[in-house]
Amino acid sequence: MRNEIDCRQCPLKAVKIFSSHTPEEAAFIQAFRKRELHVEAGGTVVREAASNDDLYTLRSGWAFRYRTLSDGRRQILNFLLPGDFTGLQQEVAGNTPYGVEALTDAELCVFPRSRLWDLYSRFPSLGYDLTWLSAHQELIVDENLVSVGRRTALERVAMLLVHLYKRSEVLGLVDQRGMHLPVTQQHIADALGLSLVHTNRTLRRLASAGLYELDNGHLRLGDLTRMQRIAEYNAIPVRGRPFL
Amino acid sequence: MRNEIDCRQCPLKAVKIFSSHTPEEAAFIQAFRKRELHVEAGGTVVREAASNDDLYTLRSGWAFRYRTLSDGRRQILNFLLPGDFTGLQQEVAGNTPYGVEALTDAELCVFPRSRLWDLYSRFPSLGYDLTWLSAHQELIVDENLVSVGRRTALERVAMLLVHLYKRSEVLGLVDQRGMHLPVTQQHIADALGLSLVHTNRTLRRLASAGLYELDNGHLRLGDLTRMQRIAEYNAIPVRGRPFL
DNA sequence: CAGGCGAAATATCAAAAGACATACCGGGGG
DNA sequence: CCCCCGGTATGTCTTTTGATATTTCGCCTG
Numbered sequence: 098m099r100n101e102i103d104c105r106q107c108p109l110k111a112v113k114i115f116s117s118h119t120p121e122e123a124a125f126i127q128a129f130r131k132r133e134l135h136v137e138a139g140g141t142v143v144r145e146a147a148s149n150d151d152l153y154t155l156r157s158g159w160a161f162r163y164r165t166l167s168d169g170r171r172q173i174l175n176f177l178l179p180g181d182f183t184g185l186q187q188e189v190a191g192n193t194p195y196g197v198e199a200l201t202d203a204e205l206c207v208f209p210r211s212r213l214w215d216l217y218s219r220f221p222s223l224g225y226d227l228t229w230l231s232a233h234q235e236l237i238v239d240e241n242l243v244s245v246g247r248r249t250a251l252e253r254v255a256m257l258l259v260h261l262y263k264r265s266e267v268l269g270l271v272d273q274r275g276m277h278l279p280v281t282q283q284h285i286a287d288a289l290g291l292s293l294v295h296t297n298r299t300l301r302r303l304a305s306a307g308l309y310e311l312d313n314g315h316l317r318l319g320d321l322t323r324m325q326r327i328a329e330y331n332a333i334p335v336r337g338r339p340f341l
Numbered sequence: 342m343r344n345e346i347d348c349r350q351c352p353l354k355a356v357k358i359f360s361s362h363t364p365e366e367a368a369f370i371q372a373f374r375k376r377e378l379h380v381e382a383g384g385t386v387v388r389e390a391a392s393n394d395d396l397y398t399l400r401s402g403w404a405f406r407y408r409t410l411s412d413g414r415r416q417i418l419n420f421l422l423p424g425d426f427t428g429l430q431q432e433v434a435g436n437t438p439y440g441v442e443a444l445t446d447a448e449l450c451v452f453p454r455s456r457l458w459d460l461y462s463r464f465p466s467l468g469y470d471l472t473w474l475s476a477h478q479e480l481i482v483d484e485n486l487v488s489v490g491r492r493t494a495l496e497r498v499a500m501l502l503v504h505l506y507k508r509s510e511v512l513g514l515v516d517q518r519g520m521h522l523p524v525t526q527q528h529i530a531d532a533l534g535l536s537l538v539h540t541n542r543t544l545r546r547l548a549s550a551g552l553y554e555l556d557n558g559h560l561r562l563g564d565l566t567r568m569q570r571i572a573e574y575n576a577i578p579v580r581g582r583p584f585l
Numbered sequence: 586c587a588g589g590c591g592a593a594a595t596a597t598c599a600a601a602a603g604a605c606a607t608a609c610c611g612g613g614g615g
Numbered sequence: 616c617c618c619c620c621g622g623t624a625t626g627t628c629t630t631t632t633g634a635t636a637t638t639t640c641g642c643c644t645g
Contacts, residue, residue, distance in 0.1 A: 116571065152524060156606085158468050164483070164487050165489060166487075166492070166573050167573060170491040170492075171491070172486060172487045172491045174483050174486055174487075174491040180470060180520075185472060185475075185476040186476045186477075186479060186480050186483075188472075188473060189473060189476045189477045189480055189577070189579065190480060190577045190578075190579075191578065194480060194483065194484075194577065195483065207368045213441060213469070214469065217465040217466070217468055217469045218466075221461040221462045221465050221468055222461070222462075223470040224461055224465055224469065224472065225457070225461045225468065227472050228429060228432075228468065228471050228472045228475055229432060230428075230435060231472055231475040231476050231479065232429040232430045232432060232433045232475050232542070233430075233433045234479065235430060235475065235478060235479040235482060236430050236433055236434060238479060238482050238483060238486060239408070239418050239438065239439065239482060241417045241486055242416060242418055242485055242486045243408050243410070243418075243484060243488060244536030245486060245489045245490045246416040246489045246531075247410060247414040247415070247416045247532060247534060248410070248414075249631085250631080250632075281591090281592065281593090282593070283591075283592085287490075288488070289491065290490030290491060291632075291633090292632070292633050292634075293593095294594090294595085294631095294632085294633070294634075294635090295631085295632055295633065296509065297593065297594060297595090298595085298632095300593095301593095301595090302589075333433070333434045334434075334435065335433065335434075398633095479602080493601085494601080494602075525621085525623090526622075526623070527623065528621085535602075535603090536602065536603050537603095537623095538602085538603070538604075538605090538625085539601085539602055539603065540623090541624060541625085542602095542624065542625085543623090544623095545625090546623075586645105587644100587645090588643105588644090588645085589642105589643090589644085589645100590634105590641100590643085590644105591640105591641095591642090591643105592637095592641090592642105592644090593638100593639080593640075593641100593642085594637100594638080594639070594640090595635085595636105595637085595638080595639095596635105596636085596637085596638100597633105597634100597635085597637105598633105598634085598635085598636105599633080599634075599635095600618070600631105600632085600633070600634085601630105601631085601632075601633080602630085602631075602632085603628105603629080603631080604627100604628085604629075604630085605626105605627090605628085605629100606625100606626085606627085606628105607622100607624100607625085607626085607635100608624080608625080608626100609622100609623075609625095610621105610622085610623075610624095611620100611621070611622095611623105612619105612620095612621100613618105613619090613637100614617105614618090614619090615616100615617095615618085615619100
């Protein structure tokens, strides 16, 4: 087993967008963390409809939350990028109402739900952070719901590309090649409530209008302003955001 | 101005599903509350895309959260019933990314976001409750996203009726006439990402199969089990749930 | 280097849902 | 009492999206 990372040197601290912890908070988080979890691309982080006692911070890599219906129809609820936190909803429903799957090799920090009360009582600041993270994720799901419910296929795809691009950007994951987009068209279809075929058609339409280029899994947006106008999507500007 | 209700005698306390507060918590909530707000049916609680410094508990009546696109397309994100809490997302985005509108005459308790930190530091238990409420609302939005993204029109409508029925039931809002359903078909359409016409057709289909009856705004479900099977929806069983 | 495989691209046809028009229905106000 | 108006119901036609099938492409592996 490889050495675990010390929370006090968490690589996320290097990313500007994240706010920092006091030494006491960092020490508590370190003690709160149960273990690290490494999942390879395509692997399962949380099994759908199973019981689960853990909370997760995604430290590196991509993942997504999803639900499936009995005949296999799948809806991706949202994509998880580094710094995202998940698992709080199990506190409300008994078991996990959704699954989580890794899109790339991913590293996660695992926390025990059983000691959540400890966190709130000893570090209210971290309790506040959890609420913040929960509200942030809901904001993203709200946005997805607007897309799936009321945007056309073209608008939806444009919205998703802009959304993921913006999120990658603030995490420092965009370089001159563009951003690494580790999703298949099937994932996009499942996130947007479209069929695979129609997703393909729609992507083609955007690409031939010069609005994006994809080479080797790296996405570049040709005309961000026009994309945003098509999608009628303005990313939420987030200042210092917390993480655990 | 009519007398305000004392939080220590909050009518929600009479509803079994809600867990209770310690006297200290109740006193804090009382002091935290800025004012009460009475909105009539159809009135605006929170204006979309405006700045807003408040948090809200819906104490009685129905409301809904929504977003609109510039050409008027509207997506209802979720319905708010008594005990529901909203406004935390403004803590993440600067201004309110969604509007809230009352469906019936409604009473709300208004809390200042500026004193939120006070709540976390002095009553971590209430901080935990806010996280719970946030996660609970997200669970509902997740479920809506699954519907809108992957269920057929028939399944969606069935799911929504069951969902609202179940929620009303645990709040003690169902009597022998059924539940009061204060929504128009346009609201249902906007919640489910359907057109008004198609919503009407679909409702007709369910009604003529004897699955529900609506008289005078009161909904009765003819065959709950069958409805649930159509919708493939199992309401989340919620035990003691917090409120502010 | 050939074969196999997952993902992407594309054609054809079918179904679901939307748009528009119009009629109906019931309650409140002049 | 009648008219207006919001909400509901329904018919007809169009558009969008989905289903199925087939081909292509790039990559990995043997």
